[in-house]
Amino acid sequence: MDKRAVFRSWWLPTAFALPQLALIALFFYWPAVAVVRWAFTLEPPFGGAAEFVGLANFRDVFADPLYWNSVVVSLIFALAGTLSTIFIGLVLALAVDRQLPGSGAVRFLYILPYAIAGPAAGMAFRFILSPERGLMASVNSAFPDFWNPAKYGSHALILVIVVFAWKWAGYTFIFLLAGLQSVPKSLTEAAAMDGSGPIRRAIDIQIPMLAPTLFFLLVTMMTEGFVGADTYGIVARTTDGGPNHGTEVMVYRIVEEAFRGLNYSGASAQSIVLIGLIMIFTFIQFRFIERRVHYK
Amino acid sequence: TTFTATPAHAEKTKFEFWYGLSGDLGERVQEACSKFNQSQGDFEIVCTSQNGYDTTLQNTIAAYRAKKQPAITQIYDAGTLDLMLSKAFIPAKTLMADNGYTIDWNNYFGGIANYYATAAGELNSFPFNSSTAMFYYNADAFAKAGIDFKPDTWEQVEEAARKLKAAGYECPMGMSFDTWATMEQFSAIHNQPIATQANGYKGLDAEVVFNKTKFVDQVTFLKKMADEKLVVIKTKQLGMDVVPAFTSQTCQMIQTSIADHGTIGKTLPEGVKWEVAMLPVWKGTERQNSLVGGASLWVMAGLPDAQYKGAAAFLNYLGTPEMAQWWSTVTGYIPVTKTGFDAMKANGFYDKAPYKGRELAIASLTYTPTSENTRGIRLGGFTQIRKEVGTALEAIFMQNADVQTELDKAAERSNAVLRRFEKTYAGQTLN
Amino acid sequence: MIQRTPYADAFTYALMALGFLLLIGPFAVIVAGASQTVQQVNAVPFNFLPQNQLLANMAEAWQRANLGTAMLNSFIMASLVTFGKVALSAMTAFSIVFFRTRFKHVFFWIVFITLMLPLEVRVVPTYAVAADLFEPIRLLIAWVTGITVSIEWNLLNSYAGLTLPLVATATGTFLYRQFYLTLPDELAEAARMDGSGPIRFFFDVVLPLSRTTMLALTTIMFVYGWNQYLWPLLMVTDPTYKTTMMSLVALLPSENGTPDWNVTLAGSLIIMLPPLLVVAVLQRWFVRGLVSSEK
Amino acid sequence: MADITIRAVRKSYGKTATLHGIDLAFASGEFVVILGPSGCGKSTLLRMIAGLEDITGGEIEINGRVVNKLEPRERGCAMVFQNYALYPHMTVADNIGYALKVAGVPKAERRTRIVETARIVGLGDYLERRPAALSGGQRQRVAMARAIIREPGVFLFDEPLSNLDATLRVTMRAEIRKLHQRLSATSVFVTHDQVEAMTLADKLVVMNKGHVEQVGQPLDIYHRPASTFVASFIGAPPMNLIDARIDASAPVARHEHLAIPVPAAMAAALAGRDVTLGIRPEECRVLPVGEGLPARVDFVEELGSGRIVHVAFGSRTFAAAIPLDIRVVPGDLIGLALPTAQLHVFDRETGRRLDVTHSAGRQEPVRQAAETV
Amino acid sequence: MADITIRAVRKSYGKTATLHGIDLAFASGEFVVILGPSGCGKSTLLRMIAGLEDITGGEIEINGRVVNKLEPRERGCAMVFQNYALYPHMTVADNIGYALKVAGVPKAERRTRIVETARIVGLGDYLERRPAALSGGQRQRVAMARAIIREPGVFLFDEPLSNLDATLRVTMRAEIRKLHQRLSATSVFVTHDQVEAMTLADKLVVMNKGHVEQVGQPLDIYHRPASTFVASFIGAPPMNLIDARIDASAPVARHEHLAIPVPAAMAAALAGRDVTLGIRPEECRVLPVGEGLPARVDFVEELGSGRIVHVAFGSRTFAAAIPLDIRVVPGDLIGLALPTAQLHVFDRETGRRLDVTHSAGRQEPVRQAAETV
Ligand SMILES: Nc1ncnc2c1ncn2[C@@H]1O[C@H](COP(=O)(O)OP(=O)(O)OP(=O)(O)O)[C@@H](O)[C@H]1O
Ligand SMILES: Nc1ncnc2c1ncn2[C@@H]1O[C@H](COP(=O)(O)OP(=O)(O)OP(=O)(O)O)[C@@H](O)[C@H]1O
Ligand SMILES: O=P(O)(O)OC[C@H](O)CO
Ligand SMILES: [Mg+2]
Numbered sequence A: 001m002d003k004r005a006v007f008r009s010w011w012l013p014t015a016f017a018l019p020q021l022a023l024i025a026l027f028f029y030w031p032a033v034a035v036v037r038w039a040f041t042l043e044p045p046f047g048g049a050a051e052f053v054g055l056a057n058f059r060d061v062f063a064d065p066l067y068w069n070s071v072v073v074s075l076i077f078a079l080a081g082t083l084s085t086i087f088i089g090l091v092l093a094l095a096v097d098r099q100l101p102g103s104g105a106v107r108f109l110y111i112l113p114y115a116i117a118g119p120a121a122g123m124a125f126r127f128i129l130s131p132e133r134g135l136m137a138s139v140n141s142a143f144p145d146f147w148n149p150a151k152y153g154s155h156a157l158i159l160v161i162v163v164f165a166w167k168w169a170g171y172t173f174i175f176l177l178a179g180l181q182s183v184p185k186s187l188t189e190a191a192a193m194d195g196s197g198p199i200r201r202a203i204d205i206q207i208p209m210l211a212p213t214l215f216f217l218l219v220t221m222m223t224e225g226f227v228g229a230d231t232y233g234i235v236a237r238t239t240d241g242g243p244n245h246g247t248e249v250m251v252y253r254i255v256e257e258a259f260r261g262l263n264y265s266g267a268s269a270q271s272i273v274l275i276g277l278i279m280i281f282t283f284i285q286f287r288f289i290e291r292r293v294h295y296k
Numbered sequence B: 001t002t003f004t005a006t007p008a009h010a011e012k013t014k015f016e017f018w019y020g021l022s023g024d025l026g027e028r029v030q031e032a033c034s035k036f037n038q039s040q041g042d043f044e045i046v047c048t049s050q051n052g053y054d055t056t057l058q059n060t061i062a063a064y065r066a067k068k069q070p071a072i073t074q075i076y077d078a079g080t081l082d083l084m085l086s087k088a089f090i091p092a093k094t095l096m097a098d099n100g101y102t103i104d105w106n107n108y109f110g111g112i113a114n115y116y117a118t119a120a121g122e123l124n125s126f127p128f129n130s131s132t133a134m135f136y137y138n139a140d141a142f143a144k145a146g147i148d149f150k151p152d153t154w155e156q157v158e159e160a161a162r163k164l165k166a167a168g169y170e171c172p173m174g175m176s177f178d179t180w181a182t183m184e185q186f187s188a189i190h191n192q193p194i195a196t197q198a199n200g201y202k203g204l205d206a207e208v209v210f211n212k213t214k215f216v217d218q219v220t221f222l223k224k225m226a227d228e229k230l231v232v233i234k235t236k237q238l239g240m241d242v243v244p245a246f247t248s249q250t251c252q253m254i255q256t257s258i259a260d261h262g263t264i265g266k267t268l269p270e271g272v273k274w275e276v277a278m279l280p281v282w283k284g285t286e287r288q289n290s291l292v293g294g295a296s297l298w299v300m301a302g303l304p305d306a307q308y309k310g311a312a313a314f315l316n317y318l319g320t321p322e323m324a325q326w327w328s329t330v331t332g333y334i335p336v337t338k339t340g341f342d343a344m345k346a347n348g349f350y351d352k353a354p355y356k357g358r359e360l361a362i363a364s365l366t367y368t369p370t371s372e373n374t375r376g377i378r379l380g381g382f383t384q385i386r387k388e389v390g391t392a393l394e395a396i397f398m399q400n401a402d403v404q405t406e407l408d409k410a411a412e413r414s415n416a417v418l419r420r421f422e423k424t425y426a427g428q429t430l431n
Numbered sequence C: 001m002i003q004r005t006p007y008a009d010a011f012t013y014a015l016m017a018l019g020f021l022l023l024i025g026p027f028a029v030i031v032a033g034a035s036q037t038v039q040q041v042n043a044v045p046f047n048f049l050p051q052n053q054l055l056a057n058m059a060e061a062w063q064r065a066n067l068g069t070a071m072l073n074s075f076i077m078a079s080l081v082t083f084g085k086v087a088l089s090a091m092t093a094f095s096i097v098f099f100r101t102r103f104k105h106v107f108f109w110i111v112f113i114t115l116m117l118p119l120e121v122r123v124v125p126t127y128a129v130a131a132d133l134f135e136p137i138r139l140l141i142a143w144v145t146g147i148t149v150s151i152e153w154n155l156l157n158s159y160a161g162l163t164l165p166l167v168a169t170a171t172g173t174f175l176y177r178q179f180y181l182t183l184p185d186e187l188a189e190a191a192r193m194d195g196s197g198p199i200r201f202f203f204d205v206v207l208p209l210s211r212t213t214m215l216a217l218t219t220i221m222f223v224y225g226w227n228q229y230l231w232p233l234l235m236v237t238d239p240t241y242k243t244t245m246m247s248l249v250a251l252l253p254s255e256n257g258t259p260d261w262n263v264t265l266a267g268s269l270i271i272m273l274p275p276l277l278v279v280a281v282l283q284r285w286f287v288r289g290l291v292s293s294e295k
Numbered sequence D, E: 001m002a003d004i005t006i007r008a009v010r011k012s013y014g015k016t017a018t019l020h021g022i023d024l025a026f027a028s029g030e031f032v033v034i035l036g037p038s039g040c041g042k043s044t045l046l047r048m049i050a051g052l053e054d055i056t057g058g059e060i061e062i063n064g065r066v067v068n069k070l071e072p073r074e075r076g077c078a079m080v081f082q083n084y085a086l087y088p089h090m091t092v093a094d095n096i097g098y099a100l101k102v103a104g105v106p107k108a109e110r111r112t113r114i115v116e117t118a119r120i121v122g123l124g125d126y127l128e129r130r131p132a133a134l135s136g137g138q139r140q141r142v143a144m145a146r147a148i149i150r151e152p153g154v155f156l157f158d159e160p161l162s163n164l165d166a167t168l169r170v171t172m173r174a175e176i177r178k179l180h181q182r183l184s185a186t187s188v189f190v191t192h193d194q195v196e197a198m199t200l201a202d203k204l205v206v207m208n209k210g211h212v213e214q215v216g217q218p219l220d221i222y223h224r225p226a227s228t229f230v231a232s233f234i235g236a237p238p239m240n241l242i243d244a245r246i247d248a249s250a251p252v253a254r255h256e257h258l259a260i261p262v263p264a265a266m267a268a269a270l271a272g273r274d275v276t277l278g279i280r281p282e283e284c285r286v287l288p289v290g291e292g293l294p295a296r297v298d299f300v301e302e303l304g305s306g307r308i309v310h311v312a313f314g315s316r317t318f319a320a321a322i323p324l325d326i327r328v329v330p331g332d333l334i335g336l337a338l339p340t341a342q343l344h345v346f347d348r349e350t351g352r353r354l355d356v357t358h359s360a361g362r363q364e365p366v367r368q369a370a371e372t373v
């Protein structure tokens, strides 16, 4: 992970990092201080004296079965979302990487969903996937209740994952395509000589060689899945956490709690737990996965 | 050196107004603002949509905490208590008095004003876009199904539904999980409490009781109807809310806000006959007044006096009969003052086609003097409570969960919200 | 190119076509909806065929949401966010990767953690900061020296306020780090031998070599900046600073309003054009750019 | 074991033609070396045999079957790449056994064969290492093992030794040779190193700019290069070449003021022609000044085992390999003897060899040496 | 021009020591080649001179000034990297001129010097190209030019030729040599190619496992290797080595059933000792079977200009360079003569040279040859 050739200076790197660190301190850590403070008090929405309650907020959070439900939903969403975006991106990147005639055009088209704003994407999917109006309505009329995210939590979860995957597959696609193009040609050729066909080559050679890219995507997509603005937007706009808390991911719950419930303190406590969770995840990713990533 | 500004070049006092309406309703608010700006030369109101009631409340809070609050903000019914306890506003009466306006506060319909008033009956905020829930039905379908009565009672609704079903209508009545009509309005007109302490008016220690009232029977009834496909669930998630379901003639009966009156008229194909009525009650019930919905305008504290002058002028301007009529014409909202309503009635507003029936909303709101159960709802974190009940309904109707169990759960969770709220505002009392 | 078989080619084309349908299909829906009348767009079942109202709806959306101003603002905002991120991330990643200091890991994690606490969660305090940027500095001065100073800088309703908080996050830094790690060590050594210090090395070698990564990040960040929603909605109250996402949300029919989804969809079509253009123009380099180095 | 026939094979990348019609036939079990300068199309040809490159025109036949449209795995070739192309994420054992795994060979059998093959190339102790933890020579062996284990009909080598250091190169060369003797698969070995070419080839193909310049046994080519290109490409230091005109009156060739003695037969046959004369450094002899042709020592390279003296000769620089007991220093004037029997003569225009006499080139040992191998 | 003194220099990465105390002194203008196998610490030493690597212990002096704590740019060294480390985004001209630009040399002057330097390395026509559009040899030259232009006191080369093909390597070798003659800066050249080492070095440093094994003039080292390591590392094919015990009764060394004649002086001095005998392939002579020591031909390598025969000799394989007129085929039984005067003898335990007689090694030509260069 460390490079060999490094400059020696302490003030220069500090100066270089300073602008960003300053912004982060101002707009991230300083507000975060407030979030932490709220987590230990009962903060009235409009401000004013707040009572210190110690860990009571955390106790409430942990005692709430719906909170644990949201943890599970979040885990499923982040994992399934991450894996499916990476999977779709990978399959398409592998296809485009074969450089058949026409792949240049689709390459461009595949990135487009990423450029679309969450609300617009939500609207489109409302017309496509709603069980009584969109495309799925006709499927439902043939097989009643085949698709009903308003009824089944599992369908709803699939729905939000689909929107997430649609939105981000273009993003993973482009990174993976780029990664594929930097895999030495001779390796796939060697595998071809060893008798493996295109799919086998992809699985045995190309995918393992994409490790650095996959790692980057794993970290960013997991984080995006857990706390991304899109995650909140997608859930809020398509299922509103329902049916019956079936798609209530942690970030949605936090925002709802804070803004709908005006319970800043409870939301802050949840945020802190969430950050803790993601940090553990990220730590694991860096510790155990990046180790296996070779950068050159 | 000193400058003496000549009146001609005097800077107009600018002040801000944040509102939650969006879409074409947002446009109407903008129009009201420009009308005001053109009507006088001293003030300039800058109106900004925050695109939704909940974001308006959030943003108002954030702004207030940062001391960047607007002079006027539009807060929906469910946020009333949060504002009241915030000490972040200037009561309506104080504002108008301080700025030299004499308002006849009794001119506001009691059913409307009570929601936003102190225990002593003094208005904290200005009722603005007010509504109440109504019952809409497709008269053409009724005729086809051979229904020759108006659905005044739930028994009649059931009967009508059966006839409509028999006549081949897939969705006799549409229903969503919005609690406003199904729980709040139902409870009010049946004189059922939602919470103890007069729905919270008497103290922060109120507890919800909706799991012990007629509301439980109502849910059970609706669920039975749903099982028989007499009631059909229509939500955004399914592809269509109740209003589009009605306007697309999928569903023949719905409960929704009077504010949708205009939209329904515009969206239903021309020539379709439809009617609006007061919400049905169970036979033998003594009907009570319904609850006011919509939002009111709050004046935020902590700003220079000049801005308050402007705010007062604007609020006064909105209160003029002409403006009241204009507002009710271009939206589906009802006039909030008696004089406004009388004026409109007098000039025949409610006789003509698109507006006919809207007067029933006033009738519903003013059906009786308010009781403890119909004054309004003053519960902390009420949005959250609505969500809990909505989720319970979702579980009951979509996933066949047990009515009582789900409502008990919702009540328990709602009470937790109330207790936390009480603790947050420990030491404060309702005035 | 390895000798190909027709079966594998056909399979590849099938995959690509499937990808096309899945990823581009939803656009067709938006176009269809945007070209219909209110009645058509609300009809059941939804008609997936485009009608002839597209231009009318677009014009209506343009005028109603005042898209002219909004697009300009969004453009400025997205550009500033992009520029800020691209520049600052490059610098921070440089100090993380190329220096041997005890802080480098600390820096990295300080920056990296910011990926994890989304704006949604800390929006209220962040708003407070934007309203009074110097509060922490004031407090710091007061705490250290006991002197109360009264400097204030309010970022609300300004481009700085729209952009600075969005610049303060980690994606770019992470991306640059990944890229820098693939640069051969000898490049820095050669530069040192040539007498160049770290700053020169950064400007003369690292930045030019990062050009492609930069373009990639530019694309990502432009889209990110353009699609920002929550923050502008909160901190812009002056219509002159209104952004496109605010316009789009304003176009969403409200609960009791006319369900004119056709106009909303038409508006969303207009609004998605600039980011699509940016992606279209930059994506060629974008792809090559992420191919770490031309060794 | 397989024979390979290449018929009028052409290759173009876009508009630029890289191979201009190659015809070659390799017998079963033959060790063929393709030699040529960088960019002449060696790799391209090899990769077309392997199926890694589309064939623009012509036909390639392996074992009598036209393989133009076959995938690499269907051609029965194994290949050793210049940069080895080891799978960095697999252990040595997995690298070696990959082809068997793809072929669905059961695990136990695979293991046995991996161990056996690793033993052959001397990697028995490294089976669990990753390529990154191996030295260059070891990597090279892994690449070899990976090819060997498949027991292919055809081995293809694309400059497999060029990344090794000199010592290792010598060792690996011997090992490849031994391996070929043991497995006796047809081998096609691409290189631009003429020592490799000379020591390994049964049949040597010299290529230049997309054409085949000469095909033959290595010593034959060494001693009877078909063109100036071949002459200067094979042999290190390369053959000394000098432009001259054959005198019509005496058996000499004239280059500026120099008169280089040539065989009488050559003089007779080529009288008055512009030619290029060639002589190998090891055939030049250094004499005291005054004898032979005048030359001046430019610099001397000491190899330990021998010594190369570079002399200014007319307007040319000639290299001469001299024994260790002759001592010269830069600036010395010396005499240079060019034995007429060892002179090669080429057409000045076309660069093609002119065969006028049996005395040109040292032929006798050639056949013999080739047979001994 | 600068001299370099290295005093007890050590280097550790974490806990593992890489260099164990190096002492060396390079005179001003000297061309020093550091030779050693991969991983022995050559690059590390070079990089410590350059200032790219911290010095764990000891001192490095350049021109009498201890540079341990100086930045690379303050040491007056230029370096050519193994992989060239060209700036991929700059043109050739910009690459070459970058150091001058950093130094603030005015544009016009810079241009003149760039053009001049490019001319020296033969890149005049490529100034506006990017490195990606250059061939390997050309890139190498850019790297050289980049070093040259600074007119440094010290040139450091880290295996600059190892990525080139064989022919190019020969050419570039000659060019580096010429360049050194012209610029006469102190040059330190790291390589693991012994031909490069032999042909380039004024002073050769042979390293092994973080130690200096031998320092000296190349031919001196070739002819009097200080250890079996040096003996086998220098020379291609390498020196033949065989373990033997010096007989106490006769002037022979015994290896299994073989009795190898040794000089009497050696036998006397080392009677009864376990030694390793060495002899270079070019000193071995092949005789008809019955004469000399019995050996069997294993295989023969034809080089065109010569021939290497590999023979089984006792339990060892010996290489012998033989003239073209001797013909042998694998399997032939032959006699091997090992001239006693050319035998090297090493201690079996330590591998160090045992110098018992003046007859070991061919010394005379050494000094001479070195002077001629
Ligand atoms: N993919 C390609 N596109 C265009 N030209 C190519 C391509 N691959 C090779 N060439 C060109 O074809 C010619 C022959 O290339 P090839 O790799 O066969 O050379 P080579 O003889 O193997 O050289 P080397 O010894 O350097 O490996 C070169 O001029 C090269 O530039
Ligand atoms: N940054 C490092 N950290 C740890 N060990 C290192 C590092 N750099 C080099 N080494 C080790 O130090 C030893 C000497 O390395 P060095 O690069 O000097 O070898 P070298 O003689 O140049 O070899 P080569 O000919 O392969 O370049 C090697 O064993 C190597 O593994
Ligand atoms: O930089 P961030 O962390 O705010 O996130 C940027 C988006 O994820 C880019 O698409
Ligand atoms: Mg090649």
Ligand SMILES: [Mg+2]
Pocket: E042, E043, E044, E158
């Ligand atoms: Mg090295």
